[in-house]
Each structure stands twice: as C-alpha cells, then as structure tokens.
Amino acid sequence: MRAWQVTELGEPDRVMRLAEDVAEPVARDGQVLVRVRAAAVNFPDALMVRGHYQVRPPLPFTPGVELCGEIADGPRRGERVLGTAAVPAGAFAEYALMDAAGAFPAPDALDDAEAAALHIAYQTAWFGLHRRAALRPGETLLVHAAAGGVGSAAVQLGKAAGATVIGVVGGPEKAAVARGLGADLVVDRHGEDFVAAVRAATGGRGADVVFDPVGGDAYTGSTKCIAFEGRILVVGFAGGTIPAPGLNHALVKNYAILGLHWGLYNAHDPAAVAHCHRELTALAAKGVVKPLVSARHPLAGAASAVQAVADGTTTGRLAIVP
Known part of the structure; x- marks a missing residue:
C-alpha cells in the first residue's frame, strides 16, 4: 500500500516520504484495520514529525492521528467510523489501525473529510x-x-x-x-x-x-x-x-x-469521550456543528499540508483524501 513514512525527525516537507510498497498494518487484539477514507491534518502531526510531541513513536512511522475510515475486516467490516489512528500505523496511508473501542460511528450528516475533522x-x-x-x-x-x-x-x-x-x-x-x-x-x-x-x-x-x-x-x-x-x-x-x-x-x-x-480522558474516562461523541453527532445532525474543511488534498499532498499547518498559514482544517 501507499503510505507516508518518517525515517528521521525534522520539518514535515523535508523528512516525510511517500512510499509505494509499505506492508498493510496488522491489527492486534483490541484493534481494527481500516481503509482510510479521509485523514484530517492536526498540529500534533507536525509536532510528532519534528519530535516535539509527548508521544514519540519509533522510527520509521506513518503520521496522521485523525481519520474517517471503513473497517476492513472482522464483525464490524464495512462500518464507517472516525477517531484516532494507532500510530505508528497512522492515517496518512491507504490503510491504518485504530483501537476498536475508539472507532466511533461517523455521523451521516458529515462527509468523509468533515467526519475526519470532527473528533480531536x-x-x-x-x-x-x-x-x-x-x-x-x-x-x-x-x-x-x-x-x-x-x-x-x-x-x-x-x-x-x-x-x-x-x-x-x-x-x-x-x-x-x-x-x-x-x-x-x-x-x-x-x-x-x-x-x-x-x-x-x-x-x-x-x-x-x-x-x-x-x-x-x-x-x-x-x-x-x-x-x-x-x-x-x-x-x-x-x-x-x-x-x-x-x-x-x-x-x-x-x-x-x-x-x-x-x-487523558481516553485513559481516565473513556465513557465521557463516548458521551461527547454522541453530543457532537446530535449537533451535526441539527446542522449546528460542521467542521470547516478549507482544502482537500490527495495522499501525495500530505507533507505540504502538514507543513502548512505547522507554519500557521491555514484556516479551518485540511483533509487528506487517498
């Protein structure tokens, strides 16, 4: 599969590399494999690539902490979900891993890019x-x-x-x-x-x-x-x-x-995170909440998108659509 790889830390547009033959990640117990439908770009993505984030995955890793995807196997196969990716198998790829408990139903009121930007x-x-x-x-x-x-x-x-x-x-x-x-x-x-x-x-x-x-x-x-x-x-x-x-x-x-x-709520009060998702889904259904996706880039544009967010030149959210 195609996936962005970080083999050294630094500025995103310098150290991120798009590889064409990365092996699909394998889900462990408690995880699901998802086909990425859209990934939202976050400031923590840039911090992680620079090595400045509190979470430092081992090199090489695929960045991208937030996505909307379709579960690829298991009893929930075909379900459209959103949430955080289990880096080092991050969302800037064709397939990613998610913790099963944190893969929430994507609201019908939002398209893939909007749903990807709803969570964090x-x-x-x-x-x-x-x-x-x-x-x-x-x-x-x-x-x-x-x-x-x-x-x-x-x-x-x-x-x-x-x-x-x-x-x-x-x-x-x-x-x-x-x-x-x-x-x-x-x-x-x-x-x-x-x-x-x-x-x-x-x-x-x-x-x-x-x-x-x-x-x-x-x-x-x-x-x-x-x-x-x-x-x-x-x-x-x-x-x-x-x-x-x-x-x-x-x-x-x-x-x-x-x-x-x-x-920290994911570790200390996951029920509150699930409750919040239900509240946000209801607000999205009413049209009160709708993430502002200012640009949608193909997978090949992920490095420049992460750099733009790092530089503070963007408005709303950027989405990567493989």
Whole structure:
C-alpha cells in the first residue's frame, strides 16, 4: 500500500516520504484495520514529525492521528467510523489501525473529510468549554485563533451553548472565516488591540471564559480582560511560547486558570469521550456543528499540508483524501 513514512525527525516537507510498497498494518487484539477514507491534518502531526510531541513513536512511522475510515475486516467490516489512528500505523496511508473501542460511528450528516475533522478538535473544544470551564448561556467567550482547527470548533460550540463569542484572528482572510463560523465579534490582532475590544464589547466587565490554544501574548492579554470569576482555558501553545502565569494576579482578580489535555480522558474516562461523541453527532445532525474543511488534498499532498499547518498559514482544517 501507499503510505507516508518518517525515517528521521525534522520539518514535515523535508523528512516525510511517500512510499509505494509499505506492508498493510496488522491489527492486534483490541484493534481494527481500516481503509482510510479521509485523514484530517492536526498540529500534533507536525509536532510528532519534528519530535516535539509527548508521544514519540519509533522510527520509521506513518503520521496522521485523525481519520474517517471503513473497517476492513472482522464483525464490524464495512462500518464507517472516525477517531484516532494507532500510530505508528497512522492515517496518512491507504490503510491504518485504530483501537476498536475508539472507532466511533461517523455521523451521516458529515462527509468523509468533515467526519475526519470532527473528533480531536471538537472533542477538545467540547471538553474545554463544558467539562473544564462550565460555559453557561449568556456568558462571553473569547476564542484565540478562532479561524484555526480547534478555535473554529470552539466558536461553533460556544454559539451552540448560547454564549456571545468574540474571536481573535490574524489577518482579514481569517477574520472573514471567523465571522462565517458565527462569531459575534471578530478582532484582527494585526491591527487591533483585542484587550480593548473585549473590554468595550463587555462594558468593561471582560470575558467570562477564554479559550487559548496559542499561549504567549494571547495568554498575557487575556489576563487583562478576564471577568470576575472568569476562567482561562489553556489548550496549547501554538504561538511557540509557554506562559509563566503570575498566580498573585489570578488571586487578586479572582479568576481561574484551567488546563486541558483531552487525550487523558481516553485513559481516565473513556465513557465521557463516548458521551461527547454522541453530543457532537446530535449537533451535526441539527446542522449546528460542521467542521470547516478549507482544502482537500490527495495522499501525495500530505507533507505540504502538514507543513502548512505547522507554519500557521491555514484556516479551518485540511483533509487528506487517498
């Protein structure tokens, strides 16, 4: 089969190689072999290829952590499913492996590329907003990188929860995307001060919940426009800088700093992950949730797609369709 291989760590467009004769992976107990119908590109794919991710598969490996596929054998043969791939037999290939318990039914309301993009980003946003930050109807939600993969999910789920959503983006193209996703106010950080914009939009009160996958200056600015009893949700550090928060500031302003590592729920509370999938499927059926797939690439374009996500030049999600 055709599959992308990483034999050394580095930048995706340099170290990823498309091989034509890789052996199909063999499912172990508790796994299923799936024919990949579409794979979504995630920032962790780039981190894994660079060797910067918390999971470091042995070389060589096939990257691609998220997919929609068709189970190829066993009692569930032919079932259309979505979820995470069992790297090193990742999703940037014609066939991949998945843990059977984490192969969830793909929603009928979504096509293959949309279904592939539903799992990680939307589960992350759902757990962050509902389980960690307890977002309530009528509250103000500030979303950084609102046109990106996980940010776009947070915008849609924030609106679905009845929040007023303020999206922060970088550039006019991304601003248009965030507005199209339903954000009530969009701030282009290249030309506007999002702190002042949030204060103005909330009458000086600030945002009740901040969804921050960026870190660095985004986090620092968020502490200046967080509301009384607000919650700052730390999702990632796509900006490249990990903040060192002043806990005295959290004390005197009475706000909470919440961490979210969604992957831990798969180990500690898998029933909650399954429940979240049912919630997301219902929202997709209503048309409330629909992943923004901004581009669909053939398998041969996977390396350049991963590099584009690594460089932060994309909006929404990129999908690989073998």
